[in-house]
């Protein structure tokens with residue numbers, strides 16, 4: 001069981017091949033969704049630790065079943081595709097991620113593997129640079145003849161978002177440079193200081209705007225604004241630490257290049273050092289770790305890079321990371337504090353989530369007063385398999401607990417000090433009734449979570465559902481955010497999504513008073529009605545995502561919408577699939593990325609009478625747009641099954657797949673008799689062999705690009 005996604009997970013070593021394939025499909029969807037939430041929306045839905053665990057699980061399954069590795073494998077992706085709304089910039093040199101080291105031994109191994117790759121003996125000199133890993137987002141700045149012409153985010157590593165106007169508002173980013181090569185692409189990190197972050201959140205809070213979970217999200221959310229004037233009002237900073245295209249080298253070592261960037265007028269990090277080997281690297285790491293609380297900005301590790309640029313060039317890249325660099329991450333941060341209470345929050349799907357209320361404590365420069373307790377077993381000291389965690393120690397109100405935070409969005413409790421437990425502390429009794437509506441809260445077999453059975457009568461579920469309904473990936477109604485729907489709900493004006501669309505007819509002129517209410521600014525009622533009316537016409541995928549059905553995220557909604565096309569077809573199919581067997585069920589399960597859990601949840605939502613009636617009332621207010629595959633007439637690959645293998649040099653796997661799918665092709669992860677075309681880059685192995693055996697047409701990357709040229 002993944003603690004945060006609450007989905008049962010089988011051990012990797014007992015998976016059958018079929019289970020493994022469906023698990024890889026599921027993980028690719030989950031990870032793609034998490035990546036979009038984190039990188040494209042700057043609003044992570046799960047913690048970094050949960051994300052890293054899913055990614056590791058995916059890698060483990062791929063290692064056991066290499067032939068099942070998907071064309072869109074999350075192991076081969078960086079970040080997320082550029083968000084719509086921004087112009088796109090194709091990077092002349094890819095912007096990649098970094099491999100991680102978690103221990104001193106890992107650093108030793110990093111040095112050893114580099115020596116081995118370069119054929120250097122253990123004693124041969126080999127220097128590195130060591131510098132803080134800034135927790136922000138990377139940005140590439142292009143200067144032509146000294147003038148800043150372009151700024152791009154990393155995006156998916158090969159295509160980023162055009163944020164030129166925004167970057168120009170960052171005080172650390174020069175608009176003109178003297179004495180530069182004709183082409184100079186400077187790369188570095190945009191970040192926000194702790195002080196600016198807190199002031200920004202306080203301001204946002206006052207205005208009823210969006211607040212940010214941490215400085216990284218704030219920096220990313222501020223740079224990635226469609227209106228550069230908003231970026232200008234946000235205090236962003238920039239450290240330069242790398243480069244892309246250059247018409248002339250900046251030096252022969254990393255160190256020289258950074259010095260040169262500094263001379264040109266960029267801020268470079270003052271804690272950068274040159275080190276002679278692993279022991280010096282680790283020593284510098286400890287020094288930086290000590291200074292970390294006083295830096296005033298977030299860092300999450302120290303980056304080591306081979307100093308000689310010629311050696312960097314020889315070492316080159318893996319699919320998503322350079323071989324010549326590694327990020328030595330700081331361990332999870334820990335602090336002890338008193339647990340003052342346990343609150344139960346009720347979510348959109350009725351899940352009762354226990355939250356620890358803590359005596360405020362600073363963990364890594366951030367004041368923490370809440371931590372997640374996951375579920376009732378976790379409080380008891382058990383994991384999802386009924387095995388002991390924390391040595392089986394339960395968590396009680398009054399306990400001294402160890403809080404930990406690993407660059408994480410949500411702090412957790414790592415340990416309990418039984419020696420300091422008050423004599424009168426009693427085991428926590430997890431409620432069996434919903435604290436919000438009093439309905440029974442039940443736990444289905446195999447589910448770690450206890451859920452309120454109140455459904456639509458539960459105010460907590462109703463509010464969370466409404467908040468989700470108006471969220472960015474769903475209806476995204478201008479001027480109607482989480483705060484506003486909550487207020488409408490409390491006032492009794494809106495109790496379900498359909499009522500958003502009948503607000504005007506029910507309250508009409510009475511709503512002029514909005515203006516005078518907190519959080520509404522100058523937004524007039526007529527402006528709000530117009531924004532609501534605009535969203536009556538809604539794409540099927542957004543509608544489906546907006547319904548907030550358990551397990552059905554954005555990516556899944558897209559696929560389901562494309563599969564059924566229209567609302568009517570979808571609704572009929574869900575009714576037919578209700579017995580969870582038969583043709584309609586099989587058809588549902590066949591959708592790429594769909595598992596039995598998601599399918600069951602989807603069918604269940606349509607089968608539940610009150611929920612269905614509520615959905616029906618909503619549909620009557622809407623004009624649901626048909627989801628269509630792009631026009632593929634004239635496409636030579638429409639209807640064909642294509643497999644990509646080997647290294648693609650001009651596009652990422654994800655891009656190749658997306659483009660092929662837009663052209664009407666079906667992209668598969670493995671070669672079979674049904675395959676029509678294999679696109680094989682360098683390093684293509686067993687798949688190319690199999691294709692040759694089966695007599696399947698094979699093209700190299702250039703051949704493929706030529707085939708689809710102009711489409």
Ligand SMILES: NC(=O)c1ccc[n+]([C@@H]2O[C@H](COP(=O)([O-])OP(=O)(O)OC[C@H]3O[C@@H](n4cnc5c(N)ncnc54)[C@H](O)[C@@H]3O)[C@@H](O)[C@H]2O)c1
Nearest residue numbers: 034035038044046047048051097098132133134138241303
């Ligand atoms: N919570 C979630 O849902 C979620 C989703 C996706 C990713 N993540 C988290 O994001 C991280 C993965 O993101 P990533 O691929 O950007 O990798 P990363 O952040 O671990 O490392 C790569 C990045 O480090 C940055 N960097 C900072 N200082 C640097 C320096 N001095 N030199 C070189 N690079 C420097 C660069 O921007 C580079 O792109 C993980 O920690 C993961 O947990 C979380």
Ligand SMILES: [Zn+2]
Nearest residue numbers: 434437452458
């Ligand atoms: Zn309830």
